[in-house]
Amino acid sequence: MGLLKKLAGQSAVYGISSILGKTINFLLVPLYTGYLAKEDLGSFTLLYALIAFLNVVFTFGMETAYFRFATGKGLHPQKVYQNAQSLVCLVALLLGALLYMTAEPLSLLFDFSGKSHLFQWSAMILTIDALMAIPFAKLRLEGRSLSFALVKLLNIVLNVGFNVLFIVVTFHIIQGDILPQLQTWVSSWFRPDWGVDYILLSNALANFLILPLLWKLVGGWKFELKKVVLLPMWQYALPLLFMGLAGVTNEVFSRGLFEYALPDGFYPQLSSREAGGVFGANFKLAILMSLIIQAFKYAAEPFFFQQAESKNNPELFARVMHWFIIFCSTLMVAVAVNLKLIGALFFQAAGYAIALPMVPILLMGYLLLGVYYNLSIWFKITDQTKYSFYITFTGAVVTILVILTLVPVLGxxxxxxxxxxxxxxxxxxxxxxxxxxxxxxxxxxxxxxYLTVSFLFSYAGFLWDTGNLFVNFMLHNGILVVFLLLIFLMEKKELYLLFQSISKQKNEN
Structure with missing residues (x-):
């Protein structure tokens, strides 16, 4: 129970930063839908799908390799950190320079003619993200979850702040609504035709400002490339690189490929790129499940490696999985039954609610991703990372096949x-x-x-409509209460033991 509490506590800290950060980021949805055209949101969806894919290449599985070799291979953790960080820095700078120099042909390839700067800024974002990856992993391994969370949150606040400045504040200054004394100066540099441009610029600036703070916080790094350290790490990480590429194909290619798979005129009121923007905006409504999965992953990966040598670890891993499914199933029902209300609050322009019926499917998809993170510990702690490639590659093939076959039919x-x-x-x-x-x-x-019932309850709550907003709210959340009662009935014994353990600890203290 103590180890579960430790994992839950660290997940809570990571979760608080993720929840606060994602909530702040989530507030960008009404900003984007209110101030940007759907075509800009389509461009945003496509470019960030590419960034997510290349992010895996820039770090090439070294985060997980760092966890493995800093905890269970007889090497000094600082030596592992120095070599891992040195190799990632070298590769990231080389790849970033290559992407920067090829920005012009890439802009033509992806139909962004005249906007090569978008790919130059993407190169900067990817490079700095990679330079921060191993330091963030070091904070996680050392259990410095609060430092990790605060730096991540500061990065998000800066990113959102720049978005608000460039997209909202400058717009209203130009319109003469606020700060008229700055109108002439702002007009000299503001680009009204820039939409996704300012989103990328904000991201690049936030990353640039946060990098020196993170490096100073972690400290103690000098450039070092030792073959005896890096060769086994590379052999361990290589399958994870391909796993990551296949995994990111699974996670973001549905957004990146969507506009290309959708037939022209499928939605008469939307172009393919605009439909991609609507798709991407609705994808963000699954963010609550996504952030829980991310918070769990941040805490669980180093936790699992640290517990790998314990003889009781199979039972521990099973309990972690069980309560993870219960928690996330409850969250899925809570979000899905209130989805129409959430959509009405965050979509500030017409034409976005058309994609709401897909969101419960995405919530279940992210929940299964979390289940996969739990299951995947077996090949990480047994060094059988080749299986990660087989599994995620198969998942990538399934993703592409379903997109190409079902998007033209079901949108x-x-x-x-x-x-x-x-x-x-x-x-x-x-x-x-x-x-x-x-x-x-x-x-x-x-x-x-739990998975089956929660999915059925989610769609029942989403589709059930009496025509009365208050009655809908009560009935929908009544479904959530019924699900909670089901959990109580199925987990009475476990809950009793849990409360008994908590009471005993309080008495001892």
Missing amino acids: FIGGALSTLACYLTMVIMCYYTGQKYYPIPYQTKKGLV
Whole structure:
């Protein structure tokens, strides 16, 4: 129970930063939908899909390799950190320079004629992200979750602040609504035709400002490339690189490929790029599930490695999985039954709610991604990372096939189904291979019950409409209460033991 509390505590700290950060980021949805054209949101969706894909190349699996070799290979953690950070810095600077120099042909390839600066700024974002990756991993390994969270949150606040400045404040200055004394000066540099441009510029500036703070906080790094350290790390990380590429294909290619897979005129009121913007905006409504998964991953990965040598770790991993499914299933129902209300609050322009029916599918997809993160620990602690490539590559193939076959037929729903189908495939493959090579006593039947019932309840709450806003709210959240009662009935014994343990600890203190 103590180890579970430790994991939950660290997840909570990571979660608070993620929740605050993502909430702040989430507030950009009404800003973007209110101030930018749908075509700009389509460009934003495509460019950030490319950035997410290349981010994996820039770090090439070295974060997980750092965790593994700094905790269980007999090497001094600082020596591992210095070599990992040195190699990542070298590769990131070389790749960043290459991307910067090829910005012009890339802008033509992706139909951004005259905007090569978007790819130059993307190169800067990717390079600085990579330079921060191993220092952030070091904070996680050392259990400095509060420092990690504060730096991440500061980065997000800066990013959002620049977005508000460039997209909102300058717009109203130009219109003469505020600070008229600055109108002439702002007009001299403000570009009214820039939309996604200012989003990328804000990201690049925020990263640039946060990098020296993070490096100073981590400290103690000198450039060092030792073959004896890096060769086994590279051999461990290489399958993770391909896993990451396949994984990011699963996660973001549905957004990046959507506008190309959607037939012209599928939605008469939208161009393909505008439809991609609507798709990307609705994707953000699944952000609550995404941030919980991210917070859990931040805490769980170093935690699992640190517990790898314990003889009780299979039972511990099974309990972590069980409560993870319960928590995330509850969250999915809570979000889905209130989805129309959430959409009405955050979409500040007409034409976005058309894609809302896909969001419960995305919530389940992200939940399954979290299940996969739990399951994947077996090949990480047994050094069988080759299986990660097989599994995620299969998931990537499923993603692309579903996009190409279902998006032309089902539109937004087809794009969401690609995410669900991908992670469901990965979960099934990882579960069966893991149980063969590293058996863990998961409560599989209970987990399947929670996943199935929560998905059905989510859609029931989303689709049930009485025509009365208040009645809808009460009925929809009544479904959530019923789900909580189901959990209580199924977990009475476990909850009793949990409360008994808490009471005992309070009495001892």
